[in-house]
Amino acid sequence: MTDQAPADPAATDEELLHQPVGYWTGLAHRAVTRHLRDAMARFDVAQPQYWVLNGVGGGAGAPTREEVVGGLTPLADGPHEIGRVVDQLLHRGWLQVDAEGRLHLTEAGESARVHVRRLVTEVRAEVHEGIGDDEYIAALKVLRRMIANVEGAAPEAAGRP
Numbered sequence: 001m002t003d004q005a006p007a008d009p010a011a012t013d014e015e016l017l018h019q020p021v022g023y024w025t026g027l028a029h030r031a032v033t034r035h036l037r038d039a040m041a042r043f044d045v046a047q048p049q050y051w052v053l054n055g056v057g058g059g060a061g062a063p064t065r066e067e068v069v070g071g072l073t074p075l076a077d078g079p080h081e082i083g084r085v086v087d088q089l090l091h092r093g094w095l096q097v098d099a100e101g102r103l104h105l106t107e108a109g110e111s112a113r114v115h116v117r118r119l120v121t122e123v124r125a126e127v128h129e130g131i132g133d134d135e136y137i138a139a140l141k142v143l144r145r146m147i148a149n150v151e152g153a154a155p156e157a158a159g160r161p
Contacts (some may be wrong), residue, residue, distance in 0.1 A: 021146060036123050045116050048076060048085045053105065053113040056095060062102035 005015060007023035026090045037047050063071075065086055072082045086103070089095040094109030105113060128136065 017079065026152040028122055032127055035127070036120065039119055039123050040116060043116065043119065045112065046085070048087060049076060050113070050120070052082065052085045052089055052117050053094065053109060053116070056103045057110060057113050062098065064101050065097075065103060068103060082139070089121050 003018070004020055005011070005018040007020055008015065009027075011019050033047070040050065051072050052068060054062060055072055065083070068086060069082045070141060073079055076082050086095065089109065090097070092108075094106055094112055095103050096106055097103055
């Protein structure tokens with residue numbers, strides 16, 4: 001085991017072995033998220049709005065506001081963001097609430113969800129350009145293992161190979 005080198009975006013392949021993974025995962029997260037959010041902004045949609053559209057329209061049953069907020073808050077930038085997004089989408093006419101308090105996509109909401117899903121698929125293809133499926137799977141397995149290492153649970157213990 002050797003010392004970790006300072007973060008260097010120009011590191012050679014040999015030097016990458018000693019680079020801090022936090023630097024690279026953070027850089028990748030910011031770059032990919034920024035690229036996706038910029039693409040969505042051209043259609044006046046924010047990423048959390050897309051999460052809510054999928055959360056309401058993608059499941060078997062119509063969720064309540066509390067179910068949507070509870071399920072998506074771990075992804076959000078704060079504890080109140082998803083509730084605000086639900087309000088935005090209700091105001092925009094992309095969501096409606098039934099008599100039992102369950103959320104449903106309107107026709108306009110479903111149209112937006114389908115449109116943004118297509119956009120997200122295109123962005124994903126851009127991000128994955130030149131990366132084979134095996135490479136992608138291997139990278140995610142390595143990251144999953146690193147997460148398990150620092151959280152104290154091996155992937156096998158969590159029921160994942």
